[in-house]
Amino acid sequence: MAEPIVEVSGLVKHYPLTRGVVFGRQVGAVRAVDGVDFRLGRGETLGIVGESGCGKSTVARMLVHLERPTAGTIRYRGEDVTRLSGRALKAVRRNIQMVFQDPYTSLNPRMTVGDIVGEPYDIHPEAAPRGDRRRRVRELLEVVGLNPEHVNRYPHQFSGGQRQRIGIARGLALRPEVIVADEPVSALDVSVQAQVVNLMDRLQQEFGLAYVFIAHDLSIVRHLSDRVAVMYLGRIVETGTDTEIYDHPTHPYTQALLSAVPVPDPRARERRGRIILSGDVPSPADVPSGCRFRTRCWKARERCAVEVPALAVPEGLRAAGGPAAHASACHFAQTVSAGGPAPGRAAPPQEHRGASA
Numbered sequence: 002m003a004e005p006i007v008e009v010s011g012l013v014k015h016y017p018l019t020r021g022v023v024f025g026r027q028v029g030a031v032r033a034v035d036g037v038d039f040r041l042g043r044g045e046t047l048g049i050v051g052e053s054g055c056g057k058s059t060v061a062r063m064l065v066h067l068e069r070p071t072a073g074t075i076r077y078r079g080e081d082v083t084r085l086s087g088r089a090l091k092a093v094r095r096n097i098q099m100v101f102q103d104p105y106t107s108l109n110p111r112m113t114v115g116d117i118v119g120e121p122y123d124i125h126p127e128a129a130p131r132g133d134r135r136r137r138v139r140e141l142l143e144v145v146g147l148n149p150e151h152v153n154r155y156p157h158q159f160s161g162g163q164r165q166r167i168g169i170a171r172g173l174a175l176r177p178e179v180i181v182a183d184e185p186v187s188a189l190d191v192s193v194q195a196q197v198v199n200l201m202d203r204l205q206q207e208f209g210l211a212y213v214f215i216a217h218d219l220s221i222v223r224h225l226s227d228r229v230a231v232m233y234l235g236r237i238v239e240t241g242t243d244t245e246i247y248d249h250p251t252h253p254y255t256q257a258l259l260s261a262v263p264v265p266d267p268r269a270r271e272r273r274g275r276i277i278l279s280g281d282v283p284s285p286a287d288v289p290s291g292c293r294f295r296t297r298c299w300k301a302r303e304r305c306a307v308e309v310p311a312l313a314v315p316e317g318l319r320a321a322g323g324p325a326a327h328a329s330a331c332h333f334a335q336t337v338s339a340g341g342p343a344p345g346r347a348a349p350p351q352e353h354r355g356a357s358a
């Protein structure tokens with residue numbers, strides 16, 4: 002892996018659940034993020050995927066300091082930024098910028114594009130001399146493929162894809178080293194998604210950016226990601242290179258997610274089988290004991306209810322080596338061919354329903 006620029010360790014975010022208007026007693030907590038570790042190398046892309054509510058955006062907000070963690074550390078260039086405040090924090094924030102999901106609501110409709118893209122210079126005036134800002138804004142628009150002549154237009158005069166380009170231009174204004182992109186293309190038409198992903202790819206090459214790219218759709222993440230982390234209910238359940246995760250998944254949850262990704266070749270589709278998970282994701286205010294995926298896992302056994310599986314390379318897979326030997330938080334991690342859905346069988350046995358909802 003490239004030299005780490007961001008290192009996240011034991012990251013936790015719990016939102017207290019209170020009861021009573023006067024005293025507001027704490028009766029529990031929403032464990033939105035519940036012990037997350039990862040490293041982001043300089044210039045690389047880490048994809049974070051998982052179903053709605055698994056904690057992706059909460060991780061993103063903590064990375065860009067929109068929220069403080071309940072516990073854990075976020076190191077940027079070796080320094081724990083969760084302890085910083087004032088000027089030191091501001092200096093770090095400059096280097097880690099965010100691109101938001103919804104280009105329709107994340108841009109102020111009453112500001113011109115020029116003011117939106119140049120806004121970071123108001124917050125960090127040291128980044129650009131006042132007289133130079135207009136020129137910089139025009140250059141940023143050009144870099145993201147927009148017409149610099151449109152600097153005085155308003156967001157509603159642009160299409161969804163163009164608006165996301167405006168959001169990206171704003172994210173680039175301070176020349177950050179890291180961009181956290183939270184579902185940057187999920188609100189866009191499929192035809193436009195690829196254009197924005199390609200733009201992000203090009204910008205990464207051009208400016209050596211590191212990305213944390215968040216999506217609930219695995220197929221979008223693959224194009225950009227060097228490594229992928231799969232989240233479930235506040236934790237990372239499997240992580241590895243894109244080849245390890247996409248071609249050799251060993252965690253049942255990843256296997257289920259991947260089986261839902263459309264494959265154009267019908268024979269490949271048949272070979273792969275489809276795993277349909279039953280039941281909903283449990284509430285993060287009431288997570289299952291042991292493995293938190295066990296209520297939906299077709300492989301769950303007694304051990305899964307009592308022992309939390311660590312995110313590590315499973316012993317059996319480590320010995321065999323190869324791409325299946327990557328971190329997977331499952332007591333019975335196996336590749337699909339070794340123990341997943343039976344390939345090429347008739348439809349009903351290919352549907353593995355979870356133990357209970």
Ligand SMILES: Nc1ncnc2c1ncn2[C@@H]1O[C@H](COP(=O)(O)OP(=O)(O)OP(=O)(O)O)[C@@H](O)[C@H]1O
Pocket residue numbers: 016031032033034051052053054055056057058059060217285
């Ligand atoms: N401010 C908050 N107070 C209480 N609970 C919260 C708060 N913010 C998020 N949550 C809860 O934390 C969990 C994780 O939310 P988060 O938005 O991080 O998920 P996500 O993976 O980004 O989902 P999506 O794919 O829908 O964007 C959810 O159950 C959510 O309801």
Ligand code: SF4
Pocket residue numbers: 252253254292293294295296298299300301302305310330331332333334
């Ligand atoms: S630890 Fe058990 S319940 Fe969890 S994913 Fe593995 S087999 Fe399923």
Ligand SMILES: [Mg+2]
Pocket residue numbers: 057058059183
């Ligand atoms: Mg989200």
